[in-house]
Amino acid sequence: MDIDDILASVDHGPGASSESAALDHQLLTRFWVAERAVSEVLPWPAPLMERIMDRVRIQIETIEDLAASSESALPTTANTHNPNLNLRLSILQTDLSRTQYIVRSLLRARLAKITKHSMHYLVLLASRNKNPLASQTQSTASSQNPNQQPEDSVPDISALTDVSPLSEPESTFLHAHQTLLAGHYAGSFMGAFPRQLRRLDDNAGGTSMIQGPELKEVVFVRCLGAEVPVVVGGEDEEGDETGVTMRMGDVWVVRWEGVKGAWGRGEVELL
Amino acid sequence: MSYYDIDSILTDAQKLPCTFELEVPGLGILEGNPGEDIKAGTRIDLPLWLGEMLSIGARLGTSRLVTLDMPDALSERVMNALKADPRTLDLRALAPHFYNLSERILELFEEEEMVDVLSDAFKKRAAEIADHAHNSRGTVGGGVDFLRGLDETERQLFRAAHDRAKDMRIWSGEAKRK
Amino acid sequence: MAFPLPRGITASEIAFLAEMETVTIVPRQRLEGLELLGGPVEPLVPPRRASLPLWLALLLKRQRRANIIPPTWLHPEPLALILEFESQHQDYKNAFSPPPPCPFTPDGNRYYVAPPFLPQNTAQTVTSSRDPPSLPFHWVEVGNMLLEVASDDLVDPDQIRRLLKDLREVRMAKMRSGVDVLDAAATGGGGVALTGVGSMELGEERGFITGVVDGLRKIGSSKEQARREQMAEQRANGGYDGTQDNDEEEDYMEF
Numbered sequence: 001m002d003i004d005d006i007l008a009s010v011d012h013g014p015g016a017s018s019e020s021a022a023l024d025h026q027l028l029t030r031f032w033v034a035e036r037a038v039s040e041v042l043p044w045p046a047p048l049m050e051r052i053m054d055r056v057r058i059q060i061e062t063i064e065d066l067a068a069s070s071e072s073a074l075p076t077t078a079n080t081h082n083p084n085l086n087l088r089l090s091i092l093q094t095d096l097s098r099t100q101y102i103v104r105s106l107l108r109a110r111l112a113k114i115t116k117h118s119m120h121y122l123v124l125l126a127s128r129n130k131n132p133l134a135s136q137t138q139s140t141a142s143s144q145n146p147n148q149q150p151e152d153s154v155p156d157i158s159a160l161t162d163v164s165p166l167s168e169p170e171s172t173f174l175h176a177h178q179t180l181l182a183g184h185y186a187g188s189f190m191g192a193f194p195r196q197l198r199r200l201d202d203n204a205g206g207t208s209m210i211q212g213p214e215l216k217e218v219v220f221v222r223c224l225g226a227e228v229p230v231v232v233g234g235e236d237e238e239g240d241e242t243g244v245t246m247r248m249g250d251v252w253v254v255r256w257e258g259v260k261g262a263w264g265r266g267e268v269e270l271l
Numbered sequence: 272m273s274y275y276d277i278d279s280i281l282t283d284a285q286k287l288p289c290t291f292e293l294e295v296p297g298l299g300i301l302e303g304n305p306g307e308d309i310k311a312g313t314r315i316d317l318p319l320w321l322g323e324m325l326s327i328g329a330r331l332g333t334s335r336l337v338t339l340d341m342p343d344a345l346s347e348r349v350m351n352a353l354k355a356d357p358r359t360l361d362l363r364a365l366a367p368h369f370y371n372l373s374e375r376i377l378e379l380f381e382e383e384e385m386v387d388v389l390s391d392a393f394k395k396r397a398a399e400i401a402d403h404a405h406n407s408r409g410t411v412g413g414g415v416d417f418l419r420g421l422d423e424t425e426r427q428l429f430r431a432a433h434d435r436a437k438d439m440r441i442w443s444g445e446a447k448r449k
Numbered sequence: 450m451a452f453p454l455p456r457g458i459t460a461s462e463i464a465f466l467a468e469m470e471t472v473t474i475v476p477r478q479r480l481e482g483l484e485l486l487g488g489p490v491e492p493l494v495p496p497r498r499a500s501l502p503l504w505l506a507l508l509l510k511r512q513r514r515a516n517i518i519p520p521t522w523l524h525p526e527p528l529a530l531i532l533e534f535e536s537q538h539q540d541y542k543n544a545f546s547p548p549p550p551c552p553f554t555p556d557g558n559r560y561y562v563a564p565p566f567l568p569q570n571t572a573q574t575v576t577s578s579r580d581p582p583s584l585p586f587h588w589v590e591v592g593n594m595l596l597e598v599a600s601d602d603l604v605d606p607d608q609i610r611r612l613l614k615d616l617r618e619v620r621m622a623k624m625r626s627g628v629d630v631l632d633a634a635a636t637g638g639g640g641v642a643l644t645g646v647g648s649m650e651l652g653e654e655r656g657f658i659t660g661v662v663d664g665l666r667k668i669g670s671s672k673e674q675a676r677r678e679q680m681a682e683q684r685a686n687g688g689y690d691g692t693q694d695n696d697e698e699e700d701y702m703e704f
Contacts, residue, residue, distance in 0.1 A: 021484070021485075021486065021487070021488050021489070022487065022488025022489070023560070025486060025487040025488060026562070026566050027560075029466070029469065029565075029566075030563075033458060033466070036454075036456065036457060036458050036462075037456065037457050037458075038456075039456065052486075055486055056486065059486055084478075084479075084480055084481070087480065087512075087514070088480070088481075088483065090508070091483060091485070091490075091505060091508065092483065092485070094504065094505075094508065095485040095486050095487060095505075096486065098465075098486075098487070098504070099486045099487070101465070105462075108452040109452055109454075111452065112452030207273075207274050208274065209274045210274075211273060211274055211275060216637075216663075216666060217659065217663060218634055218658070218659050218662045218663065220457075220643070220651055220655065222563060224561035224563060225561075230638050230639070230640050231638065232637040232638035233637050233638075233677075241638065242638060243636075243637065243638020243639050243640070244633075244638065244639060244640045246640070246642075248551050249548065249550075249551040249644065250642055250644045251642065251643045251644045251645070251646055251651075252640045252641065252642050252643065252644075253631075253634045253640060253641045253643060253658060253662065254634060254639070254640035255634070255637060255639075255640075257637075258637065258638060258640070266560065266561070269561075269563055271648070271651060370664060370667065370668060371667075373668060374667045374668060374670060374671070377668070377670075377671040377672075378670075378671050378674075381671075381675070383672060386668060386669055386671065386672045389668045390632060390665055390668050390669060393661075393664055393665060393668060394628050394629060394631065394632070394661070394665070397628050397657075397660075397661045397664070398625065398626075398628045398629075401625050401628065401657055402625070404657070405621075405625075424664055427660065428657065428660040428661065428664065431455075431656030431657055431659075431660045432654075432656055432657035432660070434455070434656065435455075435460075435652065435653050435654070435655060435656040435657065436653055438459055438460040438461075438652075438653075439460045439649065439652065439653045441460070442460035442461050442463075442464060443593055
């Protein structure tokens with residue numbers, strides 16, 4: 001279950017009523033704060049973002065029409081005819097900039113995480129590759145290829161349909177970014193290394209070169225459900241052990257891995 | 272250990288005392304005698320990564336090459352001083368990455384009591400760090416010495432606390448100026 | 450770097466969020482209703498009260514197009530009561546005064562509204578509430594901004610400013626004395642409650658608290674690991690002594 005389910009449960013369809021505009025605005029705001037608060041990339045809320053961007057486009061048109069009408073009117077009559085035109089324009093523009101700020105900050109926060117943990121996310125996506133041959137040929141090629149280059153450790157994710165938690169453009173960006181980076185490493189220093197030292201996904205010596213986000217870091221949450229237990233060990237399904245229980249309205253400092261599931265169900269919000 | 276983390280790499284290079292259990296031909300270079308052998312019973316300070324690697328023989332079932340000792344930074348004397356008053360110690364002089372080193376050492380040695388002593392010291396010093404970080408007028412008197420003696424983890428903590436407090440003051444100050 | 454800001458929203462972003470709070474105004478001019486991205490805005494007809502997002506109320510106030518009716522809590526009397534509660538009440542020596550009550554209904558609707566989208570900063574009618582006064586989540590920001598832009602709409606703004614400052618000091622001291630209990634958040638399944646904390650207060654202490662908890666987690670990680678292995682062993686219920694047999698060994702085998 002993820003945020004899309006919550007959105008679906010409150011979505012009133014493509015009618016884009018003003019009521020759902022207010023709700024979408026709240027969901028976007030909450031998602032932005034959450035994305036800024038955790039170390040990993042959160043699942044991209046595609047339907048929500050599409051609705052938001054549709055409304056942004058329409059709002060830009062509205063503002064342009066309004067601005068055009070103010071320019072076409074004679075300067076002397078403009079004020080007497082509609083004294084509020086400039087006020088309305090400035091309110092609409094402020095409102096638009098505020099939404100644009102959130103979207104931009106959200107996207108940049110995601111890009112920062114995607115580039116910081118690029119190999120982690122590439123490997124994560126590639127592990128979903130349905131074709132077992134694709135991954136196999138790659139690993140055998142890596143050990144034998146005499147012309148091993150850093151670029152060879154960038155997994156091919158072009159055939160994937162499920163790129164969660166990323167959006168389509170983000171997955172394209174991720175692959176292009178890592179390919180460029182590997183090429184740059186090759187050209188500037190790695191090309192001169194012995195070929196077995198040219199990989200970017202090595203884990204010899206007990207230290208993996210692939211660094212994922214730290215899910216044990218603490219976050220601040222507000223409990224929205226009646227009672228929400230904090231899970232011990234997060235992803236580790238074994239036992240499903242729980243620790244302290246938060247109550248509605250409480251604010252807690254807890255490990256992200258302990259409340260990630262509850263966040264996905266909309267039972268807590270990040271602060 | 273984190274691959275791209277500079278503090279993690281520097282921690283890996285911190286020295287700890289190792290005693291060779293066996294004679295090793297040709298390894299005299301570690302003692303500064305290239306070409307010579309290393310005798311059994313020789314005690315040398317080796318970087319954490321090397322000492323750790325050489326000591327795993329014991330766990331593999333073969334006889335161990337070296338045994339590890341607690342580094343001076345985590346000696347009983349230091350633990351007693353931390354128990355008495357953690358705020359008076361210059362941790363940086365003991366080890367620039369004191370807590371990172373402790374974390375690694377505690378993976379090698381089972382020292383439950385040390386975990387408690389270090390946690391307690393870290394908390395007491397953290398409270399002191401918060402006081403200094405929020406004091407916009409700068410530190411006076413003993414504060415300077417205390418801050419100079421912070422290890423790298425504590426310095427980062429100071430920076431985090433200080434930057435956030437400053438961020439907040441800038442916001443409220445700007446709000447007044449407008 | 451793609452995004453040089455630290456994790457967690459910054460002070461100015463917290464204020465930006467607080468500007469989404471709803472406040473009550475009395476318009477001084479007419480304005481037709483607007484469809485904003487944040488939702489619809491009702492038509493303004495003086496002297497009828499209207500509810501608007503704070504950013505819009507401040508925009509109108511700056512242009513002398515409206516007056517802001519201060520939120521119920523932003524008066525000298527309720528603030529003095531809260532301050533007394535925060536500093537005198539035995540049960541709240543180390544805790545914040547309780548936040549405004551939650552208006553959620555836990556079942557049925559799966560979306561729970563939370564600040565800044567709850568009416569915590571509107572001017573309620575005098576008889577509306579018998580609840581003791583409480584500080585809303587965005588109290589620092591809303592208080593600061595209204596003192597800044599609309600002090601002539603507040604009752605005794607100097608007194609309010611003094612009370613807000615005292616409240617901040619009392620509460621910050623509580624926040625910092627809490628370092629001792631942060632261990633509880635450093636283990637899996639654990640946590641520390643900060644209920645009643647304000648958004649800006651949380652933002653100010655965020656870096657410090659996460660730093661302390663993460664430091665404590667790392668110092669205690671060997672202990673936590675040992676405890677987990679012990680439990681896994683108990684679960685397996687066998688006689689296998691696997692405590693020394695951990696991951697490190699396998700990692701080095703690849704050398």
